[in-house]
Amino acid sequence: MNPKLELLQPYPFARLRKLTDGLEPPANLQPISLHIGEPKHPTPAVLTDALQQHLDGLAVYPLTAGIPELKEACAQWLNRRYDGLSVNAESEVLPVLGSREALFAFTQTIIDTSSEYKPVVISPNPFYQIYEGAALLAGARVEYVNCRAPHFMPQWEEIDSNTWSKVQLVFVCSPGNPSGAVMNLEEWQKLFALQDKYGFVIASDECYSEIYFDDNNKPLGALQAATLSGRTFNNLIMFTSLSKRSNAPGLRSGFVAGDSKLLSSFLLYRTYHGSAMSLPVQYASIAAWSDEQHVIENRQLYREKFDKVIPILQRKFAIHKPDASFYLWLSVPDCDDLAFTQKLWQKAAIRVLPGRYLARNTPYGNAGAGYVRIALVSSVEECIEAANRMVNLSF
Numbered sequence: 496m497n498p499k500l501e502l503l504q505p506y507p508f509a510r511l512r513k514l515t516d517g518l519e520p521p522a523n524l525q526p527i528s529l530h531i532g533e534p535k536h537p538t539p540a541v542l543t544d545a546l547q548q549h550l551d552g553l554a555v556y557p558l559t560a561g562i563p564e565l566k567e568a569c570a571q572w573l574n575r576r577y578d579g580l581s582v583n584a585e586s587e588v589l590p591v592l593g594s595r596e597a598l599f600a601f602t603q604t605i606i607d608t609s610s611e612y613k614p615v616v617i618s619p620n621p622f623y624q625i626y627e628g629a630a631l632l633a634g635a636r637v638e639y640v641n642c643r644a645p646h647f648m649p650q651w652e653e654i655d656s657n658t659w660s661k662v663q664l665v666f667v668c669s670p671g672n673p674s675g676a677v678m679n680l681e682e683w684q685k686l687f688a689l690q691d692k693y694g695f696v697i698a699s700d701e702c703y704s705e706i707y708f709d710d711n712n713k714p715l716g717a718l719q720a721a722t723l724s725g726r727t728f729n730n731l732i733m734f735t736s737l738s739k740r741s742n743a744p745g746l747r748s749g750f751v752a753g754d755s756k757l758l759s760s761f762l763l764y765r766t767y768h769g770s771a772m773s774l775p776v777q778y779a780s781i782a783a784w785s786d787e788q789h790v791i792e793n794r795q796l797y798r799e800k801f802d803k804v805i806p807i808l809q810r811k812f813a814i815h816k817p818d819a820s821f822y823l824w825l826s827v828p829d830c831d832d833l834a835f836t837q838k839l840w841q842k843a844a845i846r847v848l849p850g851r852y853l854a855r856n857t858p859y860g861n862a863g864a865g866y867v868r869i870a871l872v873s874s875v876e877e878c879i880e881a882a883n884r885m886v887n888l889s890f
Contacts, residue, residue, distance in 0.1 A: 502631040506624060507852035511836070518837060520844035527881045530846040532672065532822065532870045536742040536796055539789035545782035546746075552774025559771045560762055561590035568784040569750040576704075577719035586755040587728065589762055590772050590780070593747040594702045594736040595625055598666075601732065601751070602629035604764045605664050605696050615658055617665040619649055621673055621853035621863040623700065626666040635663065639855050641862040644826070645815060647676035651689060653859055662695045670703040670714050673853055673868040674824045675817020677707075683720035690730065696757065699733040702749070705740040705790055706797050707819040714819050718753060728753040732761075739821070740790055741783045748772060748780045797821050800871045800878045807882040823869040824850070830865030839867075843884040 511530060520526055560566075563584070570584035582588060591597035606614050616630035620639035630637045638658055640649045649667070667686065669678040678686075690697060699717035707714055717733045736749025751758065772780070783789075801816065804823070808814050813826055825847075827835040832849040839845040847867040854863030871878050 497632075499632050499634070503628050504624075507848055510852050511846070511848060514833060514849070515837060515840045515846075518841045520840055521842070524844035524884070526844045526846065527873060527877050527884075528846045529869045529871070529873065529878075529881060530848040531872070532739075533744055533872055534739055534742045534821075535872045535874070536793055538743050538746075539741060539783070539786070539793075541786045541789060542737075542741055542743055542746070542779045542783045546775050546779035549775045549778040552778065555774055557771040557774050557777065559766045561772060562774070562777055565590050565772075565777045565781050565784075566750075568781045569752065572784045573716075573718070573752060576713075577716050577722075579722045580718055582718065582752055583755070587758065588750055588752045589758050589765075590748070590750045590777065591734075591736075591765075592749075592770055592772055593738060593744075594700060594734040594749045596747070596770060597734055597749065597751050598623075598625050598698065598700060599629040599632075600765060600768055600770065601698060601734075601761055602626075602633050602635075602664060604761050605698075605757070606630070606633035606635050607663060608634040612661050614663045615661040617654065617662055617695075619666065619668055619671065620855055620857060620861075621850060622666070623668060623672050624853075627855075630664070637855075638662075639857050641857060641859055642671060642674060642676065643862050644674075644824075647671055647674035647824075648678065648682055649686075650859070651685060653857070659689065659693045662693055664696050664698060665690075666698050666700065667717065668700040669717075670701075670707070670817070670819035672700075672703065672820065673822045673848075673850070673863075673866075674815075675703070675820035675822050677714045677818040678720075680715060680720055680723055683715070683717070684724055687721070687724060687726060694730070696730045696732070699731070701733050701735045702739055703820040704735060706794060706821050708798055708801065708816075728755075730754055730757070732757055737780060737783050740793070742793060743779075743783065746776055746779065748776050748783075796875070797871065800875055803875065804871060804878050804882045807879065807886060811886045821871045823871065825867050825869055827865060827867055832863075832865055832867050836867055838888065839885065842888055843881075845881050845884060
C-alpha cells in the first residue's frame, strides 16, 4: 500500500458523525441539515434537456481534451463574466470532471519531489480538505496560512522566507470556503508579488464565484486580477464548476483555465488518468455555460435566504454577512464550536459543521476554532426554521 495514505486525516463529515454519535435529536422536530455544502435547488431544465437530447453520445469514447464546442463555451463565459479577459479556448481552457477531481490531479502534475528539499504547498486555513490530501499524496509538505475574522484574508506574512523558498504551489479559494470572503485586487497583487519573488504556481479555486449579493460588485477572479495587473497567466490556473453555479453537483462538470504550458502538462497527466467527460455531459455543460437566466434565479434564492435568516440570527449572534458563497461563518458562544454543534443537534435537530474541523492547528492558532459553518442550501422555509430554533435555544 502507498504509505502516504496514512498521512490523510479523516474528512470533516466523518469527524462530525463521531462527534454526534449517540446523541438523539428531539423526536418532535424534523432534522435540518446545514453542514454539507451540497446545492439543493432544482437542476435547471436547460441542462437536463440537453443531457437527455445527447444520450446517444454514450456510444462514443470521449476525448480527454473535450470537444471544441465545450471549450469555446467555457472561454466565452469567462470573457463575458470577467471584464478585460480574452481567454483562448484552444490552449487556455480544459474541461474537467468537477473542481474536486481537477484540484487533486493538478497537484500531482505540479509537485516536483526530485529536489534536495521537500516541496511545500500553501493552503488557506480553514480550507477545503482536497488541498491537503492532494499535496500529501503528491509528496509535499503542507503549510497553512490563517484567514481570520473579520476580513478573512490569508496572512501571508505568517509564512517565513525559508518556507517560501520551498513553495511550489499555493491554493487560493475566493470566494472562500467557509467565510465567503473575496480577494480584492490589492490582495491579489500581494500574492503576485510573492509569486514573482519565489516562482510558485497559483491554483485559484473559484467554484463559489457566481453566488454573490451585489450585481455591481461581482467577485474578482484570478485571471481577471492578473489582466488588471498587466500580467500574463504564467503559473496561474483557475478552477470552476457547474456544481454551485447551476445546481448540478452530480453532473461532475467544470473546467480549468489559465497558463497554456501548465494545461498542456495537465492534459497529458489526465490522458493517463482516465478523466474524460462523456459527450452527453459535455453537451449539457455547453447549455449550462451558455445560459445565465437560471444562474440569476439561483442567486436570487440564496439572497432571499440571507435576507431572511440574518435578521433572525442577529437577535442572539454577531453575524458577518459574507461577500459571496452560501455559507455563514458563525462565531459561537464561549468559542466552543464542538459543544455548540452537539447542542444544536441534540436540542434543535440542526446539523452544522464545527469550524475547527475545517482547519489545522498552526503556531498562530486554529483559525476555525470558535466558529461553525452553516450552509444555507436547504429551502428558504427550512433555513428560516433553523434560524428560529437556534435563537430560541439558551446557551
